[in-house]
Amino acid sequence: MxxxxxxxxxxxxxxxxxxxxxxxxxxxxVYAAALFTPPLLDDADATHAQAAAHIAETGDWVTLMVNGVRYLEKPPLPYWIAAVSYRIFGENTFATHLPNTLAVLGCAWLAWLWCQRAWGDRAALYAALGTLTSVGPFLYTRFAIPEAILTFLLLLALYCLITGLESRRPGRYYVAWAALALAMLTKGLIAPVFFFAAAIPMMMLSGQWRRWRELKLYSGLALFLLIAAPWHILAGLRNPDQGHPVGNIPTMGNVHGFWYFYFLNEHVFRFLGTRYPHDYNRLPFLAYWFLHLVWIFPWSLFVPAALLVAWKTRHSWMQHLKRDAGQTVDFYLDNSGREDLASHVIRLKFRSRTVWLLGLFSAFTLLFFSLSTNQEYYTWPAWIPMIILTMGVLASIEEAEEDRREGRSQLRLGGTGWLVTAHALFAVAGVIIAAALGWGLWESRNLPFVSDIGSLLAHRGVGDYSLSTSHLFDLTGPSFAALRLPAGIAAVALLVGPLTGLLLRLAHRNRAATISVALTSAVFLIAAHIAFARFEPMLSSKQLADTILQKATPADEFVILGDQSDASSIIFYTHRFFGHPAELVMEQCSQHSNGSSMLWGSCYPDAPKIFLNEDELESKWGQGPRHWLFAQDKNRSKAEQLLAGKLIPVQTIADKTLWTDRPLQ
Known part of the structure; x- marks a missing residue:
């Protein structure tokens, strides 16, 4: 050497x-420090935690249960992982959110590996930083949803496929098949659909389809089935047709048990928008597409430069995809200064196939959910590939400029002008937002700090709160007083960081300029999490659960006027104390249960007797053991009308109230 x-x-x-x-x-x-706060949120966060806690406590790894009722709509892997985490760390916020946090770190590691091989060390650093500092991945790991784990597994499967083809290492195909099976156990049939929707066209375009025998189709498929099939089979056998159709609930005939509900209702009918119950919206067309600039922000600032370079080099895409990129005289002239020309040619081939594979994967994912019912985070699996592609081009633009300035290459890749423009836009936006935050801080200087920010919010009901970000539209001027610390941190970060990055870019200190964007975003996300934790009274009912644990006895009964998701965090934090499910004042197994995650499980004859009608609640109120009643504001007037003169208020936070049926000692 x-x-x-x-x-x-x-x-x-x-x-x-x-x-x-x-x-x-x-x-x-950004991530690990945020694992402890806020406590588990109502709705999906604590509902999914209940399913994992049931596994950890009972050892039943097949049938998910929520509040004692079958929860049949989700694959089990995220709940298995959380259950293991509970066995190690206890049933708490840290253990619940740890798997998603580690999945993001895994995505950053894969982004590093992929970009390092396709574009080099600089792109690897940028892609990993982009994964850790983008808005979307951060925002949608604040509660327990499976998208981060799904993304890691799909990226792992795609990476093992493409590197197996490039390196002729057949063992990687088995890793790809195993990762794909685990992805199916994470999110269902969309995992193999998305994978093959990208892999097959890429192999056809590159001519690698002729090597299909190398992919270990038979033994790999056997491995896939060995991992993915047992749970689906056991879940079907343990949850057969026992339902009885009521109202417009689809008939559950001989094959209409778990398999009908899971494969047809939760996959096919959800995509078509005919799932029962119909509880999901579809984002407006323009919002759906343009929000992706938010989910990968601040790195979406560099997307125009990436598109510019992609258009400029469009004629070389297929050439690099199918044969050696070094066969032209122009190529040798442009890269005559390179000492590693052979490895550069290999990298170009891998880069081209990476662009096609990740581009096809992202495009199919985005198109799929644009046609289906959707939530903002459904396209999570496409965000990291988009970041990888953007960062690869960003690093290439910077390196081409530096090579040209130092005489190592004559290649003109273009896009450098937009890099400066992107930093200028970032700086202008940073100054404007910092000024707005500074004005808010000044205006709220005399307002008292109120810990219950929910009492200061408007209840505008944007999207009827069916979208995960609906509560952002409830912010008011007085609520700013509770957000002074995070607002101050964000204002300083957005004022200093983007301006520093612009100066570094103008000074041609490209790497430092790009890292400054990541550090600015990291500080902003830290501030965002502090603000998010301040919303605890609005998003979680943990304070009410603490009150119950202090004042109740295990013989008491907890009743929710509404669905279990309204107070799922109370159920999670009190279920061990009570030792029996919470009762729900709602229709069981009926069309009136529209939107409830309890609907299908409640149709089974062995479902616990926890569903009360209003007459039953009224008749048992004040009789037998003490009762605790929870209701959100939307049901508060109903509770006060139904139990007029019999309600003893215990605690109100944000938009939720807790009552009991007899005076507390």
Whole structure:
């Protein structure tokens, strides 16, 4: 090994070490530190936690249960992982959200590996930083949903496929098949559908379909089935047709048990918008598409540059995809200064196939959910591929400019002008937002800090609160007083960071400029999490659960006027104390239960007797053991009318109230 090679190796190792020190510092500051607050939220967060707790406590790894009722609509892997986490760390917020947090770190690691192989070390650093500092991945790991785990597994499967083809390492195909099976156990049939929708066209375009025998189709498919099939079979056998159709609930005939509900209702009918119950919206067309600039922000600032370069180099896409990129005279002239031309050619081939594979995967995912019912986070699996592609081009633009300035290459990739423009836009936006936050801080300087921010919010009901970000539209001026600390941190970050990045870009310190964007975003996300935790009274009922645990006895009964999702965090935090399910004042197994996650499970004859009608609630109120009644504001007037003169208020936070039926000692 020559001295130059040794120096290059040491330099590479030093860069990798420094890069991962930075990445892990960002990860712990942004993600790991946020694992403890706020407590579990109502609705999906605590509902999914209940399903995992049931596994941890009973050892039933087949049939998910929520509040004692079958929860048949979700695959089990995220709940299995959370149950293991509960066995190790206890049933708490940290253990619930740890799997998703580690999945994001896994996505950053895969982004590093993929970009390092396709574009080099700089792109690897940028892609990993982009994964850890984008808005969407951060926002949608604040509660327990499976998308982060799904994304990691799908990326792993795609990476093992493409590197197996490039390196002729057949063992990677088995990893791909196993990851794909686990992805199916995470989110269902969309996992193999999305994978093959990208893999098959890429192999057809590149001519690699002729190597299909290398993919271990038969043994790989056997491995896939060995991992994915047993749970589906056991779940069907343990949850056969026992339902009785009521109203317009689909008939559950001989084959209309779990398999009908899971495969048809939760997959086919959900896509078509005919799922029962119909409880999901579809984002408006323009909002759906343009919100993706928010989910990968601030890195979406560089998407125009990536598209510009993609258009400029469009004629080389197929050439690089199908044959060696180094067969033209122009290529050798443009890269005559390179000492590693052979490895550069190999990288170009892998890069081209990466662009096609991840581009097809992202495009299909986005198109699929644009046609289906959707929530904002459904396209999570496409965000990391989009970040990888953007960062690969960003690094290429920077390196091409630096090579040209130092005489190592004559290649003109373009896009450098937009990099400066992107930083300028970021700086202008940062100054405007910092000024707005500063004005809010000044205006709220004399307002008292109110811990219950929910009492200061408007209840505008945007999207009828069916979208995960609906409560953002409830912010008011007085509520700003509760957000002074995060607003101050965000204002400083957005004022200093983007301006610093612009100056660094103008000084041609490209790497430092790009890292400044990541650090600005990281500080902003830390502030965002502090603000998010301040919304605890609005989003979680943990304070009411604490009150119940202090004042109740295990013989008491907890009743929810509405669906279990309205107070799912109370159920999670009190279920061990009570030792029996909460009661719900709602229709059981009826069309009036529209939107409830309890609907299908409640149709089974062995469902616990926890469903009360209003007459039953009225007749038992004040009789037998003490009763605790919970209602959100939307049901408060109903409770006061139904039990007029019999309600003893215990506690009100934000938009929810807790009553009991006899005076507290």
């Amino acid at each position: 020559t001295d130059m090679t040794q120096r290059a190796t040491r330099s590479h190792r030093s860069f990798v070490l420094a890069a991962w020190v930075l990445l892990l510092a960002v990860f712990f500051a």
